[in-house]
Amino acid sequence: MREAVRAGQAGGAPAADPTQQGALWRGLRRVLRHRGAMVGGTIVLALVLVALLAPVLSPYDPYKNDLARIARPPGPGHLLGTDELGRDMLTRLMYGARLSLLVGVTSVGLALVAGTAVGAVSGYLGGWLDLLTMRVIDIMLAFPSTLLAIAITAILGPSLTNAVVAVAIVNVPIYARLVRSSVLSIRELEYVEAARAAGMPTARVIWRHVLPGALAPLIVQSTMSIGSAILEVAGLSFLGLGAAPPAAEWGAMLSRAREFLQTAPWVVTFPGMAIMLAVLGFNLLGDGLRDLLDPRLRHRG
Template sequence: MPKLEHSPLQPANPIEIEKKTSFLRLLWHNYKKNKLAVIGLGIILAFIILAVFAGLIAPEGINEQKTGERLLPPSSQYWLGTDDFGRDILSRILHGARLSLTVGFVAVIGSVIVGTLVGVIAGYYGKWIDALISRGFDILLAFPSILLAIAIVAVLGPSLQNALLAIAIINVPTFGRIVRSKVLGLKEEDYVEAARSIGMKNSRIIIYHILPNSMAPIIVQATLCVATAILEAAALGFLGLGAQAPDPEWGRMLSDSRTYLQQAPWTVFFPGIAIMLTVLGFNLIGDGLRDALDPKMKE
């Protein structure tokens, strides 16, 4: 009988694809059991959509000043009121979502890449390399994170980019220690020993065996760290070390409006609510992912 050729329309490895699909289905099945986590996902998806389409949704320009309409309370014309320059607060919050979410995601991605790389090297190779890297982590963790971020921005200069860099730096030890502790256990597993015995290079062992099995705690911690990064960016903006005027960053909006807290509380209330909901959403997602990725929770 003639040998059947592999059709290019068929997947090259249907077993692997089925495994990945089954994993994602099982992950979602476990995740949606946590109703609060589903609510958190909905909150973040809503903010992402608002941030992406802020230019279309925002009723006014973010820096469009109307001096005759300063500090107006929420109304049918200005749903969230106006600030001390007569700017529409709703428009500025929508555009501020872009800045806050960008800072959160970019800073955490940088922390994950650097922290994972350094943590894998420390945990896998051990000895003096591990000792040196671990002491570096201890030094960074010895400082309160926000004070370390303030010190870094003070040296580099106040700006949103420098605040982003500072937030990324202070979160590197968190990911580094998580990955290091995970790698210390994984490198003693039988399948890693078998890979070494057949002469597989360390780099291939790390890429194909160590990293894939270290992703669960990294994903959970990254989700939680996005919330922390947004909060830290808001704190730096509030102190005048992050985003600079007239950027509509939420922390900066709080700082600019604190003088009018009693006269026009809505100028502080709504940016604060935006920060609270975003941080809450990411924390709920992190809790849901932690439960979904816990082997004890799987059926």
């Protein structure tokens, strides 16, 4: 065995590390065996593909009105029917997936960056800065997230962009506390103290030695938060504080279809089911990643 490895190295080809290959195979096997992760990943992948291929999958224009086909029930030509302005429901749902996924990922990305920075600096430096930061975080967490998002959007002005910013601000405390708790347990470890003793700048210590230890919980929280962000932005759009007509956004579609709840229930049912499916997919995927990334739960593999 040793001679084979030496021969491979002598020939210029790097020898494969069987330990790393075994770890990758075990990780892949755990993913394939975890039903929740597989179901959630399949739903999310399907939504992403539908969003990307919406122009190819549908022959209809999601914004073109057809007054001759107002509120037609599902049937041939319009598998999910038409809405209150004669637009194809399936087409608008597919384009709505593109918009909803975009706002979900954007709001979570903004919250992740801001919350990680706040939590890392607060937890690593400690002292009065940590005390002040955590009190502000506690005040923000004292308000219901939806109510706080409505207040922020009302201050900034009704628009989809401001709704995304509001949802991001509301979620910053979650990431800040999560990163801070990880930093507090990592900053006293020997390799971090060795980096400080070597004179490494504080920012570099946090980036290279502290934050990697908080990566697993951040991945899980971010995945689950995308579904919640989609739901929150849809709620703001439903209240008239998010996407404005004629945007094909699921919450806005629900808001405009309220008057047709009894006469054309499919106009309300399908956007609601799309929101439910997206939230379910990201929640299942996040639960699966949590079970797979938490060392205490790896008995499944």
